[in-house]
Amino acid sequence: MLRNYFKIAWRNLLKNKSSSFINIMGLTIGISTCMVILIFVRYESTFDAHHSNAEKTYRIVQRYSLPEETLYWNTTAYPLAEALRNDFPEIDVVTQISGPVSRVFQVEDNFGNVKRFEESQVLFVDAQYPKTFDVHWLAGDLNSALSGINSVVLTAELAKKFFGLEKENYNSILGRTIFLQSKDPFTVTGVVASPPGNSDHQYTMLIPYEFFKINNEYFSSNWSGNYQGTTFVVLRSAKIKEALEKKIAGWKKKYLNPEDDKRIAYALQPLKEIHNETLYGNSPGGYIMPANILNTALIVALFILLIAIINFVNLLTAQSNSRSKEVGIRKVMGGGRFNLIVQFIFENSLIIIGILALSVFIVRILLNFLNTNLSVIDLQLELGWSHVGILLFIGGLTLALAAVYPALVVSAFKPIQALRNSIRFSGTNRFNLRKSLVTFQFAVVQLFVIAAIVLAMQMNHFRETDLGFSSDAVVITETPEFEKLEVYRERLLGNSGINKVAFGSGPPMAVNGIQLGTNYRLPEQPEEEVMMAEMKIADIHYLDFYDMELVAGRNFLGNKEAFDEFIVNETLLKSYGWNAEEAIGKKIQINEGQATIVGVVKDFNNNSLQNEISPCILLNWTYYQSNAFIKISDANHLSLGVIKNIWEQTFNNSIYDYQFLEDSIEKEYAVENLVFTGFGIFSILAISIGCLGLFGLMSFMISKKAKEIGIRKVLGATLFENLSLFTKEYIGLVALAFLVAAPLVYYFMNQWLEGFTYRIELSFWMFLSGGFVTLIIAILTCSFQSIKAALANPIYALKEE
Template sequence: MQPPRKALAFLRWFCREDYLEEIEGDLVELFENRHTNLSPSQANRKFTWDVIRSFRLRNIKKIDLSHLVHPIMFQHYVKLGGRQLLRNKAFSGINIFGLSMGIACCLTLLIFVGYESSFDNFHPYAERSYRVVQHTQYPDQTLYWNTTAYPLAEALREDIPELDLVTQAAGPFQRFFTLEKEGMDDYKFESKYVLFVDRFYSEAFDLTWIAGDRKSAFQHPNSIVLTESIAQKCFGQQVPSQSILGKTIMLAGKDPMQVTGIIKDVPGNSNLRYEMLVPYEFFKQNNPYPASNWSGNYQGTTFVVVSDQHRPEEIESSISVWKKKYLTKEDDSRISYKLQPLAEIHTESLYGSSPGSYTMPGNMLQTAKYVGIFILLIAIGNFVNLVTAKSVIRAKEVGIRKTIGSTGFDLFKQFALENSLLVAISVLLALAFSVFLIGEANSAFSIINLQLTFHWTDVGTIAFLGGITSLLGTAYPAIVLSSFKPLQIIKNDLPTSGTRGFSVRKAVTVFQFAIVQLFIIATIIAAVQMDWFRHKSLGFTTDAVVMLPVPQSDKIETFKNLLTNNPEINDVAIGSGPPMAVNGFQLGTRFRTSDMPDTDGFEAEMKIGDRNYLDFYGLELISGRNFTGNKMEFDEFIVNERLLKSLGWTPEDAVGRKLTINEGEATVIGVVKDFHNNSLQHDISPCIILNWSYFQDQAFVKISNINPQVLESLEQSWKTSFTKSVYKYEFVDDSIAREYFVETLSFKGFTLFSIIAVIIGSLGLIGLMTFITTQRTKEVGIRKVLGATVAELVLFFSKEFTVLIGIAFLLALPFAYFLMQYWLEDFAYRIEMSWWMFLVGGILTLIIAGLSSGIQATKAALANPIKSIKTE
């Protein structure tokens, strides 16, 4: 009885020659002994298992790889590859450019995704750190807050021992500072990122101290810790950090703050934005009401670090029972606290962005990653198409080399090395493209402090991408080239469209253009949505409206009088903000009628505006009247239509009725037509406009001409009125446009990568048409001799790609529809996708493909038919 042949052959293949005779003899002897006691199948299985067990490092033959590519032959192949590259400069340039752009785009997107996914992961307790968020349940809705009541942190610290650390922050807030300098006027500056933190903050989060002591920096309420950039801005770059300690900076012109520390700037990939850190005790002393109020959220954030022995679910369960100790019965029934992992703060849009920061939805990051992979696959497909198209031209070379003795493997090695040379050059060029793209992205999105950087670790990523590209992009073309038979070449009988190789090429082209059409359709739909955003009526006017801060309420009339005397100023209004909430600022309240219980009511936005506010913005009054004068205490409301729907009132019925809000009771004197008080991603919400002396923080100025002279005169009037503050302004239109940052980023991404996909895909189509026209050179000549015109020949060739584009369109259609339907779901106000958007995408792709392939088809059609017929 013989042992299994395959197992025996495997043993003889891997086993060392000096061990083989002994090992094989022992295994065969064991097999024969077992065969007398076991069934043949059992003996065979045990013999196979013995062979597998013998596959050990000491028994394996030494592998000699020198025969694969000898150094001399390697140099020879490199020379041949270099000559091919220089001989076909246009072909090589197109191939290298397309592949390098694909790799660069993929790498840049992966760097972007990695950066946005890395927010706050550098903190010492990042894996155990959580932000406390609040769910507030009302009869009509659930509100999700990323801020919590200020007393929460201290209560958690005292009562929940399962928490290793509890810290809190207030802000960041915008504050005005002055700094005395010898022999000079006081230096004035303003910071939007002043964060008030307790003494545990520096323990929970990573602060890199340049000067000062972490343990003592926040002990005194009037201390202040500066970031490195702010310290240099205030005291100069040449001043040593240690010498800045003890210096005094005046907060709001009245509170002396002593510098107790200098720390490194907060990294760009952090949701915890600050330029200055001030002890929370200072905030608590100056804001006693919000600091002790359990019912309101006033831009305070609580963070906890959970001990290793406990799960966050256990902490949430404990808090749900514990909170009734501090909350009123009504608040306890509707408020619940949850722990949100620090790593999810940046990518979870449910709770909105952190104060002073922004969110980047996780689904958008996933989409960006897939886009990068698809772009790379298009580039690889393009590379394969171009190289295999060129392979037909080198068929005669293959035939001659095979005739004189080259094996298929020798040819495979040569062509694989030649193609790898193209990949290597593409990778080096992709590095340069990546650095450029990263710089452009940082500049384009400086508004969010984007800080993408190219690290040496990314070299490993690009090397990996290059290796994958080399593997996928060189193996198939090398196999095609090395598989040509000499007899086929002599007879000019190379594989045609009916072969498997050409089917693979067609499949690659269909895949490329399916992705191209997906990008083009997505860009068209995103463009229509963004255009609809730009042109949709908001229910108020914003043309040439400049928004300025009002730091001193007692100087408002002085400022308005100066503006009234300026002929270039058309109108002025004062309020808490423009009709649409911008820059993350929105005042909230709850409203109810006097006969409703205190626990009932509805959420509303509270907006402050003077008697000119409605006319200034063109808000349409559909019932009642406007404010008649400015008052210290409010006693009148103007409401929008959406608020009336909550109460079941008509505009006529509402006028004269009483409403109660958190801040007090007043009479409804007017109803305005609904306007978009939220950005267009969100629905219109109930809104109450008050003419009140509080929160009149913004001045709105309508100018006749936007030019430097008018803006300069506006600045002069402001500085004359508010002498102790820093001047700044912005156009309301620009503030509204920033509300669509993420959507604009998506649209720009769709557009940019559509262009890149079209370019790379078109290059791939040129490669396919090169292959087709080369294959049918003699056929073209015969057709021309028989009377075919150039137009007929171009049309004949166009059928080759028209069918492929049609198939690609059908494949792309459902994916594009579901992708964009998913994207549009985030908007409360959105367009309806129409058939023409998809059809235009298909037609555009067809036109682009026609232009790309028409060059090659026309070139073949214009060739001399006699030369074409003589082609071998």
Template sequence: MLKNYIKIGWRNLVKNKQQTIINLLGLTLGTVSCLTILLYVFAQLGFDEDFSNAESIYRVETIIERDGKESFDTAAASPPIAFALKEDFGEVEEVTRVVLTDVFYSNLIRAAENKESYYEPRSYMADSTFFKIFNFKFLHGDIETALNEPNAIVLSSNLANKMFGNQNCIGKAVIWGSGEDAQTLTVKGVFDEYFYKSHLNPNYIVSMSTPGMGTFVQTFDDFATNNFVYSYAKLVPNADADLLQKKLPAFINRRGSKNLSDAGMDNKQLLLKKVTDIHLYSEGRKNQIGRISNITYLYFLLTLAFFIQLVACINFINLSTARASKRAKEIGVRKVVGAGKKALMRQFLGESLLLSVFAMLISIPITIFLLPFVNELTQEALTYLNIFNWKITALLFGLGIFTGLVAGIYPAVILSSINPIKALKSATILQSGNGNFRKALVVFQFVVSISLVATVIVVTQQFRFTQNKDLGFNKENLLALRIGTNEASSKFESIKTAFLNIPGVLEVSSGNYSPSEIVLSDNGLYLPGGSREKNTIVKRNGVSDGYFKTMDIPILEGRDFREADTTNQIIVNEATLKAFNMKREDALSSKLVQSFGDETYEMEIIGVVADFHYASLKNEIAPLFLHKESEPNWLFLRTETKNYELLLGNLEKQWKTTVNNVPFDYRFVDKEVEKLYDEEKRLGKISFVFTILAILISCLGLFGLISYVAEQKKKEIGIRKVLGASINSVVQLLTKDFVKLVGIAFLIASPITYYFMERWLEDFTYRINIQWWVFAFAGGFALIITLITVGFQSLKSAVANPVKSLRTE
């Protein structure tokens, strides 16, 4: 019986070639889209799940409140909090701390036996308990003792191979840093960074007991300030994390009430974030240790995949029910000779499943072929092995079955319900209700298309807004060059002089933070006569004289830094004046105060600069003060050249002449600013590609549907033309119903899309306003595509010879 179903189904598919090709192409495009999106979504899932007892590991995050408002939130915490939790709560089995040293150290590292140094990102310091919580896969060394001693380092397999080649590097010496700050570390382990997907993703880890920053973290005992340490707690089996969370307010008050008071904090909340939730559920929490994703974007993509596949299914339903009359006599004969309704339904569902499974099989090699493009689009590193992951394979198989059932169930019900007597008498047996249902499905297709077009426009507009908005400084033709070491910092003036003599370099200055970098440094400041307990957190950046000229940031009041200035002379932005209710004209006669322990320092405001965006546009410009810095981390060069290859070559040559064994590490500031919006940019590209696919699938369905309608009305068109109807009137006859459907879809899609895009834009402090023309354009675009698709076939029917259509049976 099954063999018979398959044979009959195959014959029908081959017989109706146009319908089969349209359905197969639509289902294949839909399945390729779904498979691609599933591959990307699965790449974003499963972070940190492979660690032992991952469900029991939590990160301690921080929210600080001042004046009853949330003023600071971070994924990190103060240094002593982690081990205090272990001391105070029996449900905490183990804790560890991680410091992202990219912020504090140059990250210059080399094998002691070589002179070539590298800047390596994702460099951490961690407690000896780190691998007791995060059991990375070790390739060499003892995971139990790797970080127990001072000056120990554990390398990723990639970095170990880069520095030592294929030799076993356990016990080898590594030089970390340069000059007087250089430290000799001993390699105690090598781990496989590709074995687990983790938000940590370290390149190398230095033991926390190593002198320097590690000593500071281990001895610092203030529970309020210096919230830069990423703290993790592993709970005992079956511990209630929610119950522990409720105990944390009393804990922080008991341990750090005086620290909070001295720092001017009204309240400090400690939040437990399950480590498996960090990658996808950390939107809005600042100072993440690595790149995170957003679960909302994944939901959007999955929804997009669902609708694309649904549009393909709608094509199948519309074409199958529209062409039901073609199979009426076949169904009538089958019923007369004894075929039951269930048998017919199985037959038609079998045809649908056969087509769907065939589309599923075709989609696999197509997706593999498209993987390079997909990787470029999503910025992932997917391979064919991802497709044959058992979860993906199972989902793909399920998708094929589900698609076949969804696409085939309604046509199967309709076709199997045909009255055999009517079917044998006449080919025209479909009720008007079926036509209305097809119209509803077509409207749904248009709703999806119009919504997707409007979504792409809004996302693209917001991304362009972030690119083109006046950031308060000129990001174009601006180079940032990492100084990195004390040796290079000490030679800043000579480097500056040498660079200014190179053609194409207009200005040179320096600073501690490059634009787009997270400014972690801050101070609690207050006005003279005020209270340190009521201070205001102000971000801090150290710069050299000429910084504002290089950045093209206007000085509104006062002056730039001079050679004789100290850190007690500061320049503030407009947001700082607003925070202290200070008038611009009064700023130069004002001072701000900061306190450390028993010592108090007054800082003189010598200038006011316009607000500029030193962080993402998702965040409001925060108060900032700038001071003179003698040991900066970055060089900034304002350039003007048509030959950057020559300019960079000259800069590198001069750099290597002036500074020994320090890599020439540069970046274009405008490109770095763009990276702040990688997620939005990626979302826009993905939305655009799949919107085109959804519209293409819809057009395929419309083409097939109008082809059939034109065929059904062939005789009517012939009679009309014989009676004098023009080509224009015939085209209008065939297209007017579809134009009405586009209008109905426009009225439905516009408010729905507006609501969801407004919700998305709420994440941006600086954002566009959605204009009416976005929806008018989306509706007009859908109308034009419809007229082109439908009009082509309509015109073909309108110009056909009426004599042939009237004499053909």
């Protein structure tokens, strides 16, 4: 019997080649897209869930309360970890990490050749780190590998890179020596596997925290500062979290000064929430994937799958008329409905199982493409056994909707109507189920199209907004030796392709995590009235380099080892109600010292456009001028080679690297770009699936109305009248779908835009454009088949009985 069912299914596929192809392609695209999205969502929502202590591990975060605002920090003072470890026996494990940071290492290979490498993922960890987070050891003893101050643990990839290992003989490099910055020797005491991609702690090298502590005594002992240190705790039970937070609230005054004790409140954030929670942000070196983005992606995946299934169901039920005589004969011959249901479910299931197999193949290709080309985040997506549940969910849902429903419809045909080929679906002339499904499909398509238009406009708004400074053709390089800055400048300006050079802590907009913070107040104000500002180190050429406008006062006259002058932005003046002229000559106290305001610069976007402009203080301080800013001729890319040669001549003990400022600013909108790209792709996919379904449905309807078209043509109907026979119905459905989609997309897009300080306003034309695009696509899809039928010779349609 099954063999017979298989033959019938195969013959029906061959009999309806075009419609079968359309059906298979539409459902394959839908299932493949849905699987990729679900795999991505699972990947992004399970960060650090692989650690055995994940359920009991928490990050210590802090709220910093000021008179006018509250700041939320994911890093804490370095001494916090040791104090918690000593004073709270109910905490099983406390670990302190710093970084990741970039460092230069010197290694001697097996042939005596000395090589230098710059590693950007160096993590300082204490001996409790492997007890908190699962680390897969390949060589060395986890209990002692990080106990020595000058010990170092490498990942397998870095071990091969440093020592040229051809085989996985990691024990052979234990005891080898590498040098930090050509001076500090480290002994290799362990080799570990690289952390999984869905881990917020990405590293290539682990160095004992004690080394960091000894070499950064001020930072590691300062309770008032916050210098990229992160503290994690493992509790004996998750139930004691709230009680412990209350206990810490009273305990902290033991170490904090009275003012900090009032301002700072510590909280325990569950490890598994860190990656998707936006309030505190991610630890240094990581990125946030907001939970609302993932929830939206889940909805998108479901919609894409549903419209693909709707296509499949619509085409199968539409084609069911061609099998009505088969159903009638089998029922007259005594065939029961149950047997018919089993047969049609079997036939449809065979097709769906084949589509699932094809989808798995396509998904592997798509995941590799995403991993390679999605540069905004470092993805390591792969299809494995852990995704069997996703495949079963999609397959089960598809089988339930796309295999069972058509089988129930076809098996319900009445024998007499079936043999007369006079099957009529209920509500044919009214708003029946098929029209409802088509309307739903168009509504989803319009939702995607309108959302993509809004996203494109917002991203374009980001690109066109005046940032208050010039960012064109700016190359940024590091300056590892402060004493050589002027030599570097003179050598650069000696080249005709280089227009300007300036030095500072970072560009005007805080990019790449480069942002220095400080407190500020008037000298006569008490310390509890301090406010927060960004601190930028800038030389005398900085304002001119970035075309920043002074609205009052003057520029710095010279760079100084001990600063005595400030230039502030207009936003800072609002704190005291000053105008620009009033501010000149006023003194301000910051954490690093006191100085006089000598200039006021016009507001510029010192934060990315998701956030407001914050108070900013520029210092003429030679300390921390760690970056060089180089303006090159737009078309002169030869200047990049010149910059590299000059840099290597000047800083010959370091490794050269550079970046364009515009690229760094673009990375600040990585998640937004990801959302925009995703919705653009999903819109194209939704339109493609919708067009395939509509094309197949129109093909079937035209084949059924071929004689009607022929008669109309013989009786004098024009081409337009024959076209309107098919298109007017779908124009109405598109209009109805627009009325459904427009309010939904308005609500969701308005919610999304509220997250931006600088945002576009939703306009009616954006919605009309989306509806118009969908309408044109629907008309073109219908017209292609309709014109073909309307132009055909009516004799061929009328001569057949």
